[in-house]
Amino acid sequence: MCGMPQQPPQRSTPERPARPARPDASMSLLNNVMDHSLDDGYAEATARKEALGQSGLPKTLRAKLGLAAGLVLAALVVTVGAAQARVTAPVVAKEREELIDRIDQETESADKLEGQVDSLRGRVGEMQREALKKHGGDTAELAGVLSGAVAVHGPGVKLVVDDAKSATTGDGSGPRESNGFSDTGRVRDRDMQRVMNGLWQSGAEAISINGQRLTSLSAIRAAGDAILVDNKPLVPPYTVLAVGDGQRLSTRFQNSADGLYLHALQENFGVRTSISAQDDIELPAAPSVIVRTAQPRAEQKGTS
Template sequence: MTVRRDVSMTLLREVTERPLDPGYAEAAARKARGEAPMQPVWRRVVVVVLAAVLGMGSVWAARELRAPQESTTQARTLLMTEIAERGERREAMLADNAATTAQIQTLQQQGLEGADDAVVERLALLGVGAGTAAVSGPGVVVTLDDSAEAQEGLPGSEQGYVLDRDLQVVTNELWSGGAEAVAINGHRLTTLSAIRSAGRAILADLAPLARPYVVEAIGDPTELQESLARSSAGAHLALLRDTYGITVDIRREDRLELPASPVRILRYAQALEGEG
């Protein structure tokens, strides 16, 4: 008896040589000869009715799933109300802080009446550096905003968000370039300010910042722009714009007005007795 060499591949030969199951092949042949049995009318009606019922059930289920639940709606409403109340409270506290700061400045000016002009000028310069005095003058404005894809929340657009370190790079370079005062979205920065992130939000001295992020710096506009262009900050901004689609705009302004910092922490050093 001769044994085929591919006897171990019987199943594979059946699949390649007879891809159609014999039962299906026989049914197809009967249908081609016109011998296929006709389905009863009642059976076809039942199939149509079942299909309609299943379709309506699917539509109803999808609508119920998409409809917001009452508990979810109530929780969202409560959260939005609490956010609005906290926002109003924050604005009221900021206004009260600003009024108190104005009173402090008035008392300081009254206390310095009759003092030496050199001392008054020295205190004014220290107030500018410490951020305790409002300032105005020419400077530059650097605006950063999330990419269009990130604003729409599209998948894979996470790198299109402005991060805290991006603002850190810009502000540090502005300070290094000779800026006398810097603010982000109207929030004055000092030597004690911190820019950090909390989840997706960016905070400056624990105050939340909203996009777009507008960094204002008072100083010589030409020197500040050249400093940004020559430094690593310029390359960083170009990377954000060209690679991640983040909006970067740098412009000169003849006059900027920056408020005093709302954060005032008094720190001083005192020499110990006997120490020279």
């Protein structure tokens, strides 16, 4: 029999279980708005801006602008500082000039006072010498010489004592370093004390150091590395003038224990010394000779 071709029987497929509907299926429009809040063009522009930088400028341009801003700020700071310095400079200069003027005035005032002190000392010394002549009788002149109250001259010796040319530094254990001095080539106050005592014992009748007349009340002390005679600082070389029997005084001093001590300083520590007899030397009077305690004793007449 002719008829229509028979189609093969179709195989039945098992039915898939249906997906459950989304709970928010009814809010598809709101979901679309939330998921795509920015349109594609705006998002693309934002991404391009972020790639170029937050400011939207190329990085090299931003670096140049930052450098320019830093230079402008530095120039502003320098300008402000220069303006302030220009304003304060006259004030500082004025204060400096005022300080210099004040120092000059005080120095001039101190010099005047020192001159007055020297003048008063001279007047006191002159009055003392006049009183000595008036009340001393025949022994007034001799007493004035021995006390240093009057200027004297005569034969004697000239002794120069100076520091070593290249003073050495000791280790603090030497005999000349017992007082804390380390430079053994420097002349010390005790050195000059021994020299003066040696000259007195050798027959000196009047002595001066660098023009400073010694008296029975004179003191030779140290203040740091400086030597003081009656509280007046002396500067080396120390020139000692001693009135006495010139050549004999020189020989006796050099042979004395103090003269040998000075010679040992010269040999061992390089202290420079020279001594020579003089035909005539002049010594000034002491600025003032003040006796605060001693009083002359009245002579008692014996009874017959």
